[in-house]
Amino acid sequence: MARASTTSDVFNAVGDAGRREILDALIAGELPVGAIVDRLSMSQSQVSKHLRVLNEVGLVRCRAEGRCRLYRLEPARLRPFHEWLAKHEQAMNARLDKVDEYLKELQQQGAQS
Amino acid sequence: MARASTTSDVFNAVGDAGRREILDALIAGELPVGAIVDRLSMSQSQVSKHLRVLNEVGLVRCRAEGRCRLYRLEPARLRPFHEWLAKHEQAMNARLDKVDEYLKELQQQGAQS
DNA sequence: TTGATATTTGCCGATATAGGAATATGATTT
DNA sequence: AAATCATATTCCTATATCGGCAAATATCAA
Numbered sequence: 001m002a003r004a005s006t007t008s009d010v011f012n013a014v015g016d017a018g019r020r021e022i023l024d025a026l027i028a029g030e031l032p033v034g035a036i037v038d039r040l041s042m043s044q045s046q047v048s049k050h051l052r053v054l055n056e057v058g059l060v061r062c063r064a065e066g067r068c069r070l071y072r073l074e075p076a077r078l079r080p081f082h083e084w085l086a087k088h089e090q091a092m093n094a095r096l097d098k099v100d101e102y103l104k105e106l107q108q109q110g111a112q113s
Numbered sequence: 114m115a116r117a118s119t120t121s122d123v124f125n126a127v128g129d130a131g132r133r134e135i136l137d138a139l140i141a142g143e144l145p146v147g148a149i150v151d152r153l154s155m156s157q158s159q160v161s162k163h164l165r166v167l168n169e170v171g172l173v174r175c176r177a178e179g180r181c182r183l184y185r186l187e188p189a190r191l192r193p194f195h196e197w198l199a200k201h202e203q204a205m206n207a208r209l210d211k212v213d214e215y216l217k218e219l220q221q222q223g224a225q226s
Numbered sequence: 227t228t229g230a231t232a233t234t235t236g237c238c239g240a241t242a243t244a245g246g247a248a249t250a251t252g253a254t255t256t
Numbered sequence: 257a258a259a260t261c262a263t264a265t266t267c268c269t270a271t272a273t274c275g276g277c278a279a280a281t282a283t284c285a286a
Contacts, residue, residue: 002244002271003129015128016116016274020197027204033233046275048234067232067283075205081198084133085191091140092188115241115274129244146263159245161264166243180253180262 007056010080014059018042019050023059023073032068120169123193127172131155132163136172136186143185 006013014020021040025031033051037044051071054060058077062069119126127133134153138144146164150157164184167173171190175182 006273009128009130011124011130011133012128015122015125017122017124018274020124023201027201034231043276044233045235045277049274052234064283069233073201073205075201078198078201081194085194085198088136088140088186088188088191092186119243131244147261156246157263158247158265162244165264177253182263 006053010057010059010077011084013053013057014081016050018046019054022047022050022054026060026071026073030070030072032070034068036071119166123170123172123190124197126166126170127194129163131159132167135160135163135167139173139184139186143183145181145183147181149184 003009004012006016014023018040021042022036025036025039033044033047036042036051037047040047042050051060051062055062055071058074060071061074062071064070116122116125119129127136131153134155135149138149138152146157146160149155149164150160153160155163164173164175168175168184171187173184174187175184177183
C-alpha cells in the first residue's frame with residue numbers, strides 16, 4: 001500500500017521539513033510565494049510545489065491578487081494533530097497518575113510498617 | 114537532499130499511518146511484537162520494521178524479556194510535535210485576538226455613530 | 227504587441243521507503 | 257542437540273517523492 005500520499009495525509013505532508021518551514025513562515029501572516037522564497041533558502045519551484053501539496057491537503061489556502069498568489073494558513077487542519085497528540089498525552093498523564101497512586105500506596109505502607 | 118529520514122525525523126516517522134497505529138496500540142501499555150501483530154492487520158515483518166524505525170527515532174523503547182521483546186512508548190519524544198503545534202496555536206490565537214479587537218473597534222464605532 | 231514579473235507545471239534522475247517472502251538469529255523447552 | 261517460539265533481517269520490486277531545470281501561464285506595464 002505504501003504511505004498515504006502527502007496530498008491526502010496531513011501527518012505525511014508535515015513530515016517534510018521544508019513544508020514545515022513554509023508553514024512556519026506563514027505564521028507571520030498571508031504571504032506571496034516570492035516572499036517565502038526570499039526568507040527560506042529554497043528554489044522558487046520547490047516552494048511552489050510544496051505549496052501545492054500543502055494546499056491540496058488543506059493546510060494552506062490561496063487567493064490571487066494581481067499577479068501574486070497569497071497563501072495563508074488554514075490552522076483548522078491541524079486538528080488531526082491536535083487530537084492525536086491529545087490522545088497520547090492523556091495516556092501519558094493517566095500513566096503518571098498510576099505512578100502517583102503507586103507511590104502513595106508505597107508511602108501508606110511505609111507509614112504502617 | 115530529499116526528506117530527512119524516517120529514522121531521524123520524528124515528524125517523518127509519524128507521517129506513516131501504520132506507525133501511528135502501532136504507537137496508538139502501545140498507549141495501552143508495554144506490548145510484545147506479537148500482540149501488536151495480532152491487534153493490527155499487519156505482517157510480522159512489517160511491524161518489526163516499523164518498530165525499528167520508531168525505536169531509532171526514539172518514539173519507543175524496547176526491553177527483552179525471555180524470547181519476547183517488549184516495546185513501550187517514549188512519550189517525551191513527542192515534544193517536538195508539541196512545541197510545533199503550540200507555536201501554530203499561539204499564532205492562531207493571536208490572530209483570533211486581533212479579530213476580536215477588530216470586532217470591538219467596530220462595535221465602538223457603531224456605538225459612536 | 228513586446229517585455230517584465232510572478233508562479234505553476236512537466237520532465238528527469240536520484241533516493242527513500244513500503245511490503246512480501248523467505249531466511250536468520252536468539253531464547254526456551256524437551 | 258533438536259524442535260519450537262518470538263523477532264529481526266535480507267533480498268527484491270514497485271512506487272512515491274524530492275530537487276533541479278526549462279518551458280508554460282498569467283498578469284501588468286510601456
